[in-house]
Amino acid sequence: MSTDNREDIRDRIENKRDDLVDLVSELVNQRSVTGNEKPAQEVVSSRLEARGLEVDTWEPDADELRDHPGFFETSSYVEQGYDDRPNVAATRDGVGDGRSLTLSGHVDVVPVDEDEWSYDPWDPTVEDGRLYGRGSNDMLGGVASIIVAYEALDELDIELAGDLTIQTTVEEEDGGPGGVLSALERGYQPDAAIITEPSGLPNIGMASAGVMYFRIDVPGKSAHAARGYAGVNAIGKAAEIYRALDELDRERKSRISYEPAFRQNPRLEGHETNLNVGTIEGGDWPSTVPSGVVLEGRIGWPPGETREEVRADVEAAVREVTETDEWLSDHPPEFEWVGWNAAPHELDTDEEIVQLARENAETITGETTTFGGGSGGNDERFYNRYYDIPCPSVGPRGENIHAADEYVEIDSLVETAQTLALTAVDWCGTAE
Numbered sequence: 001m002s003t004d005n006r007e008d009i010r011d012r013i014e015n016k017r018d019d020l021v022d023l024v025s026e027l028v029n030q031r032s033v034t035g036n037e038k039p040a041q042e043v044v045s046s047r048l049e050a051r052g053l054e055v056d057t058w059e060p061d062a063d064e065l066r067d068h069p070g071f072f073e074t075s076s077y078v079e080q081g082y083d084d085r086p087n088v089a090a091t092r093d094g095v096g097d098g099r100s101l102t103l104s105g106h107v108d109v110v111p112v113d114e115d116e117w118s119y120d121p122w123d124p125t126v127e128d129g130r131l132y133g134r135g136s137n138d139m140l141g142g143v144a145s146i147i148v149a150y151e152a153l154d155e156l157d158i159e160l161a162g163d164l165t166i167q168t169t170v171e172e173e174d175g176g177p178g179g180v181l182s183a184l185e186r187g188y189q190p191d192a193a194i195i196t197e198p199s200g201l202p203n204i205g206m207a208s209a210g211v212m213y214f215r216i217d218v219p220g221k222s223a224h225a226a227r228g229y230a231g232v233n234a235i236g237k238a239a240e241i242y243r244a245l246d247e248l249d250r251e252r253k254s255r256i257s258y259e260p261a262f263r264q265n266p267r268l269e270g271h272e273t274n275l276n277v278g279t280i281e282g283g284d285w286p287s288t289v290p291s292g293v294v295l296e297g298r299i300g301w302p303p304g305e306t307r308e309e310v311r312a313d314v315e316a317a318v319r320e321v322t323e324t325d326e327w328l329s330d331h332p333p334e335f336e337w338v339g340w341n342a343a344p345h346e347l348d349t350d351e352e353i354v355q356l357a358r359e360n361a362e363t364i365t366g367e368t369t370t371f372g373g374g375s376g377g378n379d380e381r382f383y384n385r386y387y388d389i390p391c392p393s394v395g396p397r398g399e400n401i402h403a404a405d406e407y408v409e410i411d412s413l414v415e416t417a418q419t420l421a422l423t424a425v426d427w428c429g430t431a432e
């Protein structure tokens with residue numbers, strides 16, 4: 001493709017800046033907290049249908065996915081199933097035998113604590129070149145960039161040689177099997193994919209963390225507090241387990257290091273792996289020795305260890321407490337891995353799709369790409385780990401994901417859409 005045509009694509013997208021901002025706002029308005037993805041998916045499908053695309057809409061089927069090594073029952077699936085939680089995909093057929101590409105994003109967002117926000121999380125505010133709203137950065141901004149990139153190519157009548165699929169999915173925030181995994185199993189298996197998670201263009205994401213949740217049911221024995229000699233305090237026993245897990249966390253942090261994580265965020269150095277006890281529930285009365293406590297936690301870790309190795313580490317730490325405690329050795333805690341169950345992944349940055357995205361991102365932003373990742377779980381792993389489809393994260397800059405006053409930088413949205421459009425042209429090729 002000539003330099004002129006490349007400039008046309010960039011200009012066309014630049015001229016769509018307001019449209020891009022409006023689309024992000026409209027998507028944020030849908031309050032698509034995991035489990036309530038449908039309204040946002042309807043915005044996406046009607047937008048694609050308006051371009052004459054045939055839109056495939058389907059609800060995931062847990063039973064069809066169950067035997068896949070990447071599948072687990074997400075908490076939102078356990079609570080409400082997959083009814084009314086559609087995925088969306090539409091393919092524009094290539095006119096030649098070019099390589100196929102999928103541009104994909106998740107439409108679900110995490111909940112908000114409105115009291116913490118200085119802006120309305122569901123009715124975005126534009127201020128100083130930023131758009132504030134829940135999901136603006138993670139990752140409705142990226143979703144809108146995909147759509148606008150597609151629309152620009154369509155308006156310029158650019159015929160790609162390979163198939164281009166636009167895809168939006170559910171429940172990434174919950175682990176994603178009903179989203180990207182379901183799309184892959186439905187047959188959407190391109191030669192390469194890009195997910196527009198907020199990588200902070202020109203930076204590109206090439207790794208994700210393993211994430212698993214666990215639950216420990218710690219038994220005690222109830223008694224009146226004044227006759228405490230007859231009871232066993234489960235909170236005290238749980239505290240010992242907590243200390244052992246905390247010690248394990250420190251020991252793991254001292255031996256596990258992953259440079260791409262702190263290239264992306266310098267503050268992560270020394271914290272690439274993390275073990276967090278997030279909830280504790282137990283006891284029912286100040287004057288009763290508690291008979292049971294439930295701890296729930298999460299362990300995250302960078303590429304380098306398998307899920308089996310990490311499970312063994314955590315279970316061994318708990319077992320050590322159990323075996324050395326008189327009560328617990330006779331009444332062992334019940335240990336369960338529940339919910340999130342994702343293996344980490346790492347993508348070779350020499351992959352052509354990564355290098356094409358990098359060249360375009362660097363040209364467009366005038367800055368140098370850093371390859372980062374490996375501190376959070378994400379959908380890219382499904383492509384990279386299980387289907388051998390290279391899939392980097394290429395998305396906008398912003399801040400405060402999962403926090404108050406989340407925002408995306410509007411210039412970066414435009415640059416993301418430009419990078420996507422040009423990378424699609426480079427990867428899929430164009431008609432002679």
Ligand SMILES: [Zn+2]
Nearest residue numbers: 138139172197
């Ligand atoms: Zn995300």
